[in-house]
Amino acid sequence: MTAQSYAECSARERLALLLDPGSFHEWLPPQERLMSPHLAQLGVPCAFDDGVAIGRATLDGRTVFVAAQEGAFMGGGVGEVHGAKLTGLLRRARRDRPAAVLLLLDSGGVRLHEANAGLIAVSEVMRAVLDARDAGVPVIGLIGAANGCFGGMGIVARCLDRVVMSDVGRLAMSGPEVIEASHGVEEFDARDRALVWRTTGGKHRWLTGDCDALVEDEVAAFRRAAIDAMTALPAARPVTPESLEAEHALLAARLALLDEPVDGDDAAALWRRLGVEDAARVPDLDVADVLPLRALAR
């Protein structure tokens, strides 16, 4: 039997398979019909859970709070209610102190239909993440679903304690179509799937240090990585001026690697300058062979 793909699951299947069996207890379940107040006015069907399931569960026997975004509904876009559910979960975590909060991310970012309400919702999620961490609760993001993690949720992901990605997972701010629309197809061809994964995919994020674990596209692998992340983090990593300065220094050093003009493939050139010798081969390598390359890169 082949392993269960994480990318191909629905949000609810992920919750059922990743957490301890039968342990998920949902808050604001579909039958409460807490739905978007905006979509129906635009003639767009609502979802009973507004595209995200939240609740508590156990993972390896320890209590966690968890949210799973459903990318097939509105691209996992964060609307007012969707965002409020995430914020409420994180605020409750601050109060109740679970071992961790797991965010199963699958989102193109803010749900543009809901405009400012969606944007405000995303900013509230960011604040709630930082507040939960400040209270000592680690917040762990899992990125390996079909929509990846973009826009406002890309920013949220980089506010977390730990990010686990699969090689098919994608993480960035502006999505491929957005870059192409604003800078032209010569700058970025959104239909070039290899380019999209070279510049946003899990291997790239691993080599550049933007994710903390790189796993195969398997639910069991995400479960193991989530348990490992929870075990490695008895408490949240503190967000201090010093930690922010260290992060800024890392980013500045990475940017400086690109001061000299780059020939040819941009992502491979960056990997090469990060110390990956055979950078051109990275897209063809298995996850297990990419993992040790970061030792060179850091």
Place this chain on the structure above:
Amino acid sequence: MTPMPPGLETLDFRFAGTRAVPSFAPVLVGVVGSGNLEVMLEPGDGADCAVRVQTSARGFAPIWQAVLDDFHRRHGLAGVRVSINDMGATPAVVSLRLDQAVQELRP
């Protein structure tokens, strides 16, 4: 042709149930995505099977009637409330989702 106002269409159907379902936890299957739908089953009042559909594909009430007639012929659920959010699913997909939801009914 009568112009149809934009927006969602809400359709209500009611069937006289024949097969009582033991008490069950609400069931949700499917996703509101393009060409797809979500179906929720909850315990309902009385012996009827009440169906409410919200759909972005307007003007298909007779097709919904036919698909739901078939569904009721297969299962004849009594005391069940069926709620559907639809984004243009085809009749075959609707039938499969409805059967999937019934399959997941558990006390």
